[in-house]
Amino acid sequence: TQLLEQSPQFLSIQEGENLTVYCNSSSVFSSLQWYRQEPGEGPVLLVTVVTGGEVKKLKRLTFQFGDARKDSSLHITAAQPGDTGLYLCAGVSGAGSYQLTFGKGTKLSVIP
């Protein structure tokens, strides 16, 4: 069974601070995704990283995929209250079935 360890589980920061969320696995994934989930809603895809060492930016969010394709990080610069939510990493596997293995999530609260 492939597992994704996500840390920290909870994060409460002041508006304007920077933060990093980590997603680690002992297994190799074909690609890794980051989702954001608001209360009462389903997760929404932020980014997919495919190539080892890949870096993608989405406004103030920077996503990195480790060289060995076993780990990833999400860095948010100058966090804003609108960034509050549950961030989930997910590894894509299951040849042909595109199953996702999710981490347990990081609940982020950005205090104004």
Next chain:
Amino acid sequence: NAGVTQTPKFRVLKTGQSMTLLCAQDMNHEYMYWYRQDPGMGLRLIHYSVGEGTTAKGEVPDGYNVSRLKKQNFLLGLESAAPSQTSVYFCASIKKPPITSYEQYFGPGTRLTVT
């Protein structure tokens, strides 16, 4: 397009009762998935389908059955509900490969409580 919809949004069941959760998508997606989300556990895959008439077990299939009689619908059944099945259930779908982003589109969830 409505995307992925789930019915019902909320449900309370007594132990031993049965129910069916309906997931519908209007995006002509080939693959569909059922997950459950519990506090501190992330999302765990229950069953999935790679096409009409096909289903397969995921990580936590026990106590659940599924059917995919029509491409646009994926049903999740609980034959005899147990308190351990109290959870939020999410359905998701994805286009038929080849695809590049592997984005799964999620429904809004069904909150189920079993007493």
